[in-house]
Amino acid sequence: MEKEDTPIVAYNTFYESWHEAMKELSNEEYGELARALNEYCFYAKEQNLRGTLKMLFTICKPLINASTRNKINGKNGGKMGKGGASTNNDNARKKKE
Numbered sequence: 001m002e003k004e005d006t007p008i009v010a011y012n013t014f015y016e017s018w019h020e021a022m023k024e025l026s027n028e029e030y031g032e033l034a035r036a037l038n039e040y041c042f043y044a045k046e047q048n049l050r051g052t053l054k055m056l057f058t059i060c061k062p063l064i065n066a067s068t069r070n071k072i073n074g075k076n077g078g079k080m081g082k083g084g085a086s087t088n089n090d091n092a093r094k095k096k097e
Contacts, residue, residue, distance in 0.1 A: 007042040009071045018060055029053060040064060 014037075022030050029052070036047040036057055041064050049057050 005043050008044060009042065009068055012041040012064060012071075013067050015060075015063065018056075021056060021059075025052070033057060037064070041068065 018037075022033060025033065032047075033049070033053050033056055036049055036053070037060055039045045039047060040057075040061065047057075
């Protein structure tokens with residue numbers, strides 16, 4: 001087995017709704033999609049999927065992106081910037097009215 005690249009994150013969320021949708025797949029399709037989701041989550045590598053697998057992957061992808069972004073921002077520590085706002089959080093930087 002080849003040594004993989006360093007993972008972007010150590011873990012990621014897998015939603016029950018994904019499992020519910022994936023239960024309709026054959027074992028082979030389930031495994032192929034699970035592998036594709038893991039490769040994307042941990043190494044940002046997209047697999048060449050087609051049909052139903054591509055559709056399900058496309059639905060999951062934005063949630064993986066948001067989860068990964070949140071983990072990376074959390075690792076940065078939320079350092080406080082000018083005015084007491086976190087330099088890693090756009091919402092915290094917005095001025096309160």
